[in-house]
Amino acid sequence: MVDPPIFGSFCASMVVLSLLRLSSAGDTLSSVQSIKEGETLVSQGRKFELGFFRAGSSKNTFLGIWFAVSPEAVVWVANRNSPLNDSNGTLKISNEGELVLLNQSKSIIWSTNSTKVLGNPVAQLLDSGNLLVLRESSSSGSVDYSWQSFDYPSDTILVGMTLGWNLRTGIEHHLTSWRSTEDPSPGDYTYRYKIDRLPPQLEMVSKGSVKVYRTGPWDGVKLGGLSLGVNPFINPVFVYNATDAYFAFETEITARSRLSPDGVMQLHILLNGSTKWYLTYSLPNDPCDNYGRCGANGMCRLNEIPRCLCLEGFTPKSREEWDMHNSTEGCIKKIPSNCSRDEDFKKLSQVKLPDLVDFELFKNMSLEECRIECLKDCSCTAYANSDIRGAGCLMWFGDLIDTREIDAVDNGQYLFLRLPASKLDSIRSPSKKLLTITVPSAILGLLIMGMALSIIWKRGMKKRGLPSEMDDIDLPLYDFATVAVATNHFAEENKLGAGGFGSVYKGSLTTGQEVAVKRLSKYSGQGLNEFMNEVLLIARLQHRNLVGLVGCCIEGEERMLIYEFMPNKSLDYFIFDHDRSSSFEWKKRFDIISGIARGLLYLHQDSKLKVIHRDLKTSNILLDADMNPKISDFGLARNFQGNETEAKTRRIVGTYGYMSPEYAFDEKFSVKSDIFSFGVLLLEIVSSKRNRGFQHPDHHHNLLGHAWLLWSEGRATELIDESLCDSVVGSQAERCIQVGLLCVQKFPEDRPTMSSVVFMLANEGATLPLPKEPGFFLERSSGSSDASIVNEASYTFNVITVTLPVGR
Incomplete structure (x- = not known):
């Protein structure tokens, strides 16, 4: 990052434009007017200009908007996908009230394509840089527009623009880089506010799918892990609510944020009285900003050598590659999780949370409830608070991708990493260590008692007709009377459905837990083998997207499976x-x-x-x-x-x-x-x-x-x-x-x-x-x-x- 007090020199790679300008009109284009190459619209305060331009030595012509004092700083391009290859372009308002761009043969190569039709439409360029198609001014003074360029950004964000979503209209604002400094057509890089996975985060991708950079997820107040440094001129704005989800910036000076053709998000400012742009910030900002810099389950540390370190409990997947400072293959677990009760979590401070690849969000779950639920699922590798203002739980399953340390105190979060007991010993308090030393004798006594109870329990199983495969399954067994009471003696009004196996009933256990009881019919084609197959499999499978088995009942000819109740059916x-x-x-x-x-x-x-x-x-x-x-x-x-x-x-x-x-x-x-x-x-x-x-x-x-x-x-x-x-x-x-x-x-x-x-x-x-x-x-x-x-x-x-x- 360039130090803010001395902004640094401006990159010489800025586009050199050939403007086809002969005369300037006002800021408004009416339905009886047109703009040809060599003519422009200029906003009322003479801040922005709209017209035709060529980029560098390119022979193609584009319609665009640029800063009036800095014509090389193009902020919006209309016909990015349909360049004019001659000098006879015309911009006008069609009979349908749309803004259209015509080529030499009078064919439409670009239009606003709005579904809203206005009477007496005009096009107006505002001092914000926004081009609108609106109803011609009336005595009421109200603004009724059918289209605006701010809804269709190119590669630049200006003050007043947003990067994200208007959730009421479904319109998304995202940036796409130029193909090159001489080609404004859509390039390889896009930068957008991703809301298809909650919580949202900003992501930059290359060639449609390869992630280059991302912020951390929304933490209830801001985008986590996004450090914009100390900048007295720029105030970042983060919004995420029921109607809007976006990132923007506010400033009292002239500024623009641009996605360059080589995939760098750059913030430029223009000081009063100057015609020279200063680069004040860029993203990715440091090596740790590069997506997946340290591979799966690796941590990137900006001020440490080596920069990449495996998360605790993990080891390099390829030691040879790691020793050669190639960490892209990442890390794997030293000891696979066995879901034992000895496992717990280590708290990592000031990190950018891992990418939301395989995860689950629980909006109303406390941090302690999050810990308990994560421990229950063998595939849960880490959890964190999704909302720093209160409740909210994020759980990760599988590899942890793109985790890094954050220097700025207000932009890092806590991540709780699952570790086996052997790895947690070093972080346990002295009192816990003392407890570890003193309890074995008590445990030994409990083990002896447990063995005796186990023998009694197994004998009971055999009497009930349960096979020996159930020995190692920790699953509650219910007697028939308990299940009958829970379902009101299998009352018809409690019946949820039926199939070839029998019927399913809603029930309520004495604990208050609602359950669904699957009762096999005596005439069902499903026998004890199939019944046991389901018991043995689902009791050993623990995942948030698999139905949970609460218990079972085998008594006489009765065979029942007791599941967690699903109120929304199938x-x-x-x-x-x-x-x-x-x-x-x-x-x-x-x-x-x-x-x-x-x-x-x-x-x-x-x-x-x-x-x-x-x-x-x-x-x-x-x-x-x-x-x-x-x-x-x-x-x-x-x-x-x-x-x-x-x-x-x-x-x-x-x-x-x-x-x-x-x-x-x-x-x-x-x-x-x-x-x-x-x-x-x-x-x-x-x-x-x-x-x-x-x-x-x-x-x-x-x-x-x-x-x-x-x-x-x-x-x-x-x-x-x-x-x-x-x-x-x-x-x-x-x-x-x-x-x-x-x-x-x-x-x-x-x-x-x-x-x-x-x-x-x-x-x-x-x-x-x-x-x-x-x-x-x-x-x-x-x-x-x-x-x-x-x-x-x-x-x-x-x-x-x-x-x-x-x-x-």
């Missing part, structure tokens, strides 16, 4: 009902998609068991009170051992419409079978239509085929549920459709892994591969809306049967 209850679907806005749907993806990633990769669900569908996605998705029903699930990647079953199980081709035809299943089901589910969420039974007047394809046809013709957005028109983020929905099509490709090897799916969903700028034809992409007979490619007589669908029923 996903299909909302998206396939017209009225409920219309109120199910896009952000809620995308959060659910992301949550399901994270839960599936945990099953496939991050849990101790490698689990294939085999029956992923909308009815098996339950929603809690906050509409967080929970994957449920593990009766058909199968876990893989070691390097096992594929298995073959003797009998097809699951639900038609969600099955992958290799499973339905060849009886083979793998993690790619689940990914196919996820793709179906994703397309159903976007469209609010079922894959099975889908009908269209123009063809007889299922939903997958319909989505493929639309995508192939460049009409993917037509798949989006019409009720989402007011809430949908178009680019996000299109990304979901493309990811869904990638997941349902015919051949398993073409489908992405869940880690790739999570990355593609979370990174809007990431470049996605092109999908190939989906599985089951064949015309059905027009005589039946429910016709299938497979011969249903040859398979058994929705049968509760598994090949290897016991989770290991």
Whole structure:
């Protein structure tokens, strides 16, 4: 950073412009006027000027706005994507009331394209640098405009502009660099206020997906980790509320903040009476600002040698690379987490919190509750307070990316890093160390007592008919009488639903906890093996996007699973009902998609068991009170051992419409079978239509085929549920459709892994591969809306049967 008292010399790389100016009009363009090359508009106070220019030696011409006293400082360009290659451009107001730019043949190459129509429109350039299309002045003095240039920034922010979102209109303001100093067309770098993941943060990316820099997340008052230094001229503004989310700056002097073609955010000021710009600040500002400078689980320290250090409890992934000062490969855990009660957290002070890659936000959770919940989840690696003013919990799962020390006291935050007991000994207080020395004798006595109780408990298990696999599962066992009382003796009014397995009842335990009791029917095709499969698997799987198992009951012929109660039922209850679907806005749907993806990633990769669900569908996605998705029903699930990647079953199980081709035809299943089901589910969420039974007047394809046809013709957005028109983020929905099509490709090897799916969903700028034809992409007979490619007589669908029923 350049020291503020002496601003330093201005970079010589500033654009040298050739202005095509002969005469200046006023600040307003009426419907009977036009501006040609060589003519300009000048704001009333003569601060800004609008006209045609050429950048450097380029022969292309652009319409732009620049500082009147500094013509080389262009702040806005209209036709960035459509340069004029001749000298006959014309700016005028069309008969429709839009501001249009015409080329030599009078074709429109750029327009304001506003949906609002005004009577007697004029274009006016203000002293703020804002160009407006507004109604010609009336006696009322009110300003009614249909379009403004401040809503469509190029590479520069001025005072009065914002970088972020107007949440009422859905308009986003972000910056895109020039291609080069001689080419104002959109370049490789973008700088934007990301709100698709809460809390929001500012991010700079290169070539659409590669992160270059980011601030820390919003901490309730400001953007964490953003140190703008001591600058007497500039006052940064941070806003995040129900209607706005943006960053801006205030100043009494002339200033501009510009994203350079080489990806540096620069703040320039112009002192009174001077025509020379001074660079006062730039981002990235120091080596630690470079995104992921020290790799995964590394800490960047600006004033230390070496600069990169592994977080405590981690070691370099490649010691050889690390010793050569190449830390990009990052660090890995020395001792994998075993979820023991001896684990706890070390408090790291004054840090920029890690990137929001795999995380969860709980707005109303206290810091202590956050600690407890993080300890419960084996995959939770760290937590922090999301709002420095009070409640709010952020939890990270997996690697911690882009963590750094912060010098400025008011911009750093606390991060609580999960560590095993052996690593925490050095930070325990003397009293705790003394306690560690004195309690073993007491523990020994408790162990002896525990062994005796264990023997008694196991005998009780055998009497109840529970297998020995339950020995190492810490799961409460309830007797039949307790469950009967909790459900009011399985009263009909407490019945939540039913299926091939039996019925589900709402209940309330004596502790007051609400539960859902899954009671197997005596006539169910599901037996003890399948029941135990679900118990053993879900009791060992702990993740915020998997349904929680409270306990079970086996007594006589009764077999019951007791789950945490999900007040918002299942996903299909909302998206396939017209009225409920219309109120199910896009952000809620995308959060659910992301949550399901994270839960599936945990099953496939991050849990101790490698689990294939085999029956992923909308009815098996339950929603809690906050509409967080929970994957449920593990009766058909199968876990893989070691390097096992594929298995073959003797009998097809699951639900038609969600099955992958290799499973339905060849009886083979793998993690790619689940990914196919996820793709179906994703397309159903976007469209609010079922894959099975889908009908269209123009063809007889299922939903997958319909989505493929639309995508192939460049009409993917037509798949989006019409009720989402007011809430949908178009680019996000299109990304979901493309990811869904990638997941349902015919051949398993073409489908992405869940880690790739999570990355593609979370990174809007990431470049996605092109999908190939989906599985089951064949015309059905027009005589039946429910016709299938497979011969249903040859398979058994929705049968509760598994090949290897016991989770290991």
